[in-house]
Amino acid sequence: MAVPETVHATEAVQGEGTPTKYVPRKTGRAPCFFVSHGAGPFAILNAPFQLQLVDLCEKTRWVLDGWKGVILVTAHWVTDQPHISSGPKPHIYYDYIDGLDGIPPEAWEIKYESRGDTECAHEIKKRLDKQGFNCVLDDERGWDHGVWVPMKLLRPDGDLPIVQVSVPGNMGEKETPEALKLGAALESFRDDGWVILGSGSSYHNFDAVIPAIMGVPGAKDAPDNRPFEAALQKVAFTEDVEERRRLMLTWRDWFPEHDVVQPLGKAEHFMPFIVNIGASGGDKGELLGTWDLFGTKMTSYVW
16 A cells, blocks of 8 residues: 655644645554544534544544554543443444534534444453553443544544544643553554554643634634644654653653643643653654644644
8 A cells, every 4th residue: 555755744734724744654663653632522423623523533634544443542531540431232322522512413413423442341351450550441441532533534444443532631730641652552463553642732721712612702722732743743753762751751841831821720731642652662653634623723733
């Protein structure tokens, strides 16, 4: 399968719209894949402000080709210990507010037909518990929109099994090391053919963009987050494992405008990226593309 050429990171973040060139993945080992999954169900509803995300996901479907399945770490499931979806056929979980202005009735009619993998879920628990976690299997948890939005765009046929994993939260300074530890514990599944997909957002201060999303007259665009994205790229592109870990552990100390882009106490949408860093091993990250949300830059990476 032919894969397009590399895109330069600076061009992708500083330019407008969606890049059209991509980096081929390494063969023999499933990739880590970080997706900024957008705002609620709007990408699936083809909202104009989400069309760049739709285009990017459609152009990066090749990342999932040829692999056994997807272990999907979602920002919309926050727990103190890893929770793992273990049901064979999880239902869709419509995790947005019914009646919220701007969300149409058809948002509750979206379907995504795929399947879970109970055997993989139990193996995840086994390996993670050996690394000091106390995992919880959940055979009733539905797929939140951090799962079905990117997967419906990336894999519309639903032909790959998905096991959903929660992110650490409500832990203060412990969140980042726990997310790195979780990623490192999941890394071995890449050698078994499982893609580690982190579904979150490289920008997640929606207090700044909700008025624009909901069509409030006179709503302003969000602040420029490109300096934060440049720091994010520095971490993703660092090949030395220990240096990358050091940079990630201290991101609150040196990422520009970190408390604006990922507000304190509300960084759950950044945790999937950190999990991907932990699971990336010695692989260098590559920027797959960038899309714009009312003045902010959202990025996706592969390792």
